[in-house]
Amino acid sequence: MLHTAEAISRLGTESAFEVLARAQALAAQGKDIINLGIGQPDFRTPDHIVEAGIKALRDGHHGYTPANGIPALREAVAADLHRRHGVEVNPGNVVVVPGGKPTMFFSVLMFGEPGTEIMYPNPGFPIYESVIRFSGATAVPIALEEKNGFAFSAETVLSQITPRTRLIIINSPANPTGGVTPKEEIDKLVKGLEKFPDVAILSDEIYSQMLYGGREHVSLLQYPEIRDRLIMLDGWSKTYAMTGWRLGYAVWPDALVQHAIRLCINDHSCVNAATQYAGLAALTGPQDAVGKMVAEFDRRRKFIVERLNALPGFSCVDAAGAFYAFPNISGTGLTAREAQDRFLNEAGVATIAGTSFGAWGEGYVRFSYANNIENIEAALDRIGRLLAG
Ligand SMILES: Cc1ncc(COP(=O)(O)O)c(C=O)c1O
Incomplete structure (x- = not known):
């Protein structure tokens, strides 16, 4: 019998990957499955980005790069943040990593240990709670409520x-709810944090370019009063449809950036070089593909919210960001998990139970609208027939 460390048994998972595997297994048996479970754009990475990755390989970029990323890429990240958020960022504070997740893991490893507390959104991206528990810290949920459009409340x-709080994780626009926290609430949070100067903040802004209905993203980087303790996470996965390339970054405060770089050196050395050149082309090249993709998500968003609200027992708030709708399904009499299983097994529609995102997700199911309108329509027709039958 192997004696694995106790911490490994505390590690959770991301159910979206398990549902994907089940959906694929059903499809392999010949079942017709529509996937509204997975959280990745259904678009291809724009061609000029793909070409830059191929060119980097042809040009011989086959070796290690600096652990925090090639200087040109970190400079491009700083320029992009200036363009989008009007903020000055020193490229020396940018650490490029393989995707959004490593920054979460590194932040929690830096602050989490037994006897400490880390706050995280619930329902929220499941990896937050998982890695907090893994670290031995106490995971303290920030309850997100439908009545607030799933925005977080600064007061909460x-x-x-x-005195044990070390790190607060926030995420807007949010997975799984599509919630966007308004500026007034973020202002209140930052003001209130003045009283707690030794609490760090991880702001997960991976959906920063996916907002609808005229909303504008508010980055925590825009608050100079917390820059010395802010970790701001963003990346390429969602914005440029690059989930499989594995590329993300964070802006770290001076006090933490060297720890972050050491974690990279210990963990993965650097992101593969060709991917970094592709990421550089994404930031410095034309941005029209991003606008087109977001416009298409907006079209689907309006469609899916309207159709979900028409299903018996469902009610769905207007999803303000990301590419998820998070309807309340409690009127169907099903639990979140029952709904997920029945939608998949009986209607052939993959969705994710709200409880996969934490206990506060009971009574909800996440529908990703990263699929075309025809499939979304067919999926909702099937669920409608299942509920009627
Ligand atoms: C809120 C949030 N943060 C981070 C990530 C991770 O992104 P990546 O695939 O780049 O690791 C996701 C992915 O779904 C997400 O929803």
Whole structure:
């Protein structure tokens, strides 16, 4: 019998990958499955980005790069943040990593240990709670409520801070809810944090370019008063349809950036070189593909929210960002998990139970609209027939 460390048994998972595997297994048996489960754009990476990756390989970029990323890429990230958020960022504070997830893991490893507390959104991206538990810290949920459009409340966050709080994780626009926290609430949070100067903040802004209905993204980088303790996570996966390339970054404060670079050296050395050149082309090249993709998501968003609201027992708030709708399904009499299983097994539609995103997700199911309108329509027709039958 192997004696694995206790911590490994505390590691959770991301159910989207398990549902994907089940959906694929059903499809392999000949079942017709529509996948509204997975959280990745159904678009190809734009051609000029793909070409830049291929060219980098042809040009001989086959070796290690600096652990924090090639200088030109970190400079391009700083320029992009200036263009989008009007903020000055020193490229020396940018650490390029393989995707969005490593920054979460590194932040939690830096602050989490037994006896400490880390706050995280619930329902939220499941990896937050998983890695907090893994670290031995206590995971303190920030309850996100439908009545607030799933925005977080500054008051809730501030009222839960204790002398043991080391890190607060926030995410807007949010997975799985599509919630976007308004600027007034972020202003309130930042103001309230003045009283707690030794609490760090991880702001996961991976959906920063996916907002609808005229909403504008508010980056935590825009608050100079917390820059010395802010870790701002963003990346290429969602914006440029690059989930499989594995490329993301964070802006780290001076006090933490060397720890982050050491974690890279210990963990993966650097992101593969060709991917970094592709990421550089994404930031410095034409941005029209991003606008087109977001416009298409917006079209689907309106469609899916309307159709979900028409299903018996469903009610769905207007999804403001990302590419998820998170309807309340409690009127169907099903639990979140029952709904997920029945939609998949009986209607051939993959969705994700709200409880996969934390206990506060009971009564909800996540529908990703990263699929075409025809499939979304067919999926909702099938669920409608299942509920009627
Ligand atoms: C809120 C949030 N942060 C980060 C990530 C991770 O992104 P990546 O695939 O780049 O690791 C995801 C992916 O679904 C996400 O939803």
